[in-house]
Amino acid sequence: MDIHVAGGSGHGPTAMAAYDAALADANLHNYNLVAVSSVVPADAAVHEIERAPDLGPAGNRLTVVQARAAATPADAHETEAIVAGLGWATGPGPGLFYEADGTDPESIRTTVAEGLAAGRELRDWTFEDERILLASAETSEDAYTAAVVVAAYGESEPIA
Numbered sequence: 001m002d003i004h005v006a007g008g009s010g011h012g013p014t015a016m017a018a019y020d021a022a023l024a025d026a027n028l029h030n031y032n033l034v035a036v037s038s039v040v041p042a043d044a045a046v047h048e049i050e051r052a053p054d055l056g057p058a059g060n061r062l063t064v065v066q067a068r069a070a071a072t073p074a075d076a077h078e079t080e081a082i083v084a085g086l087g088w089a090t091g092p093g094p095g096l097f098y099e100a101d102g103t104d105p106e107s108i109r110t111t112v113a114e115g116l117a118a119g120r121e122l123r124d125w126t127f128e129d130e131r132i133l134l135a136s137a138e139t140s141e142d143a144y145t146a147a148v149v150v151a152a153y154g155e156s157e158p159i160a
């Protein structure tokens with residue numbers, strides 16, 4: 001199975017519209033996302049990409065792990081940007097995802113790295129590769145803001 005990791009950001013007149021715009025930026029807006037905790041299956045290959053490829057018909061269910069940051073127009077007075085971060089540690093067997101959100105890219109990167117380290121300590125698995133992808137968005141006094149990093153597991157599937 002291929003897991004595609006893509007980030008996006010967006011603005012909109014509501015929080016949900018901004019989230020939808022961020023998903024559209026990553027090309028993952030046409031699916032019903034079903035979140036899972038954070039384990040990479042042993043047979044999966046994780047690929048960091050700019051935008052997700054076509055993963056099936058619109059309206060299908062798509063299994064994901066996601067990091068999601070959001071801001072209201074009022075938040076723009078306190079912060080210039082928001083950041084979503086998703087990291088993964090993989091090896092020859094199973095792997096892990098870890099997600100975080102906030103306003104400082106270096107803090108998010110550190111939090112994700114620390115989370116992955118803690119997860120590795122809990123498991124007797126071999127890890128050979130570790131990566132972190134951040135997505136950021138400048139806040140706006142005129143719109144809601146969202147940033148996402150989404151790991152999409154395989155192809156989408158029909159809901160029914």
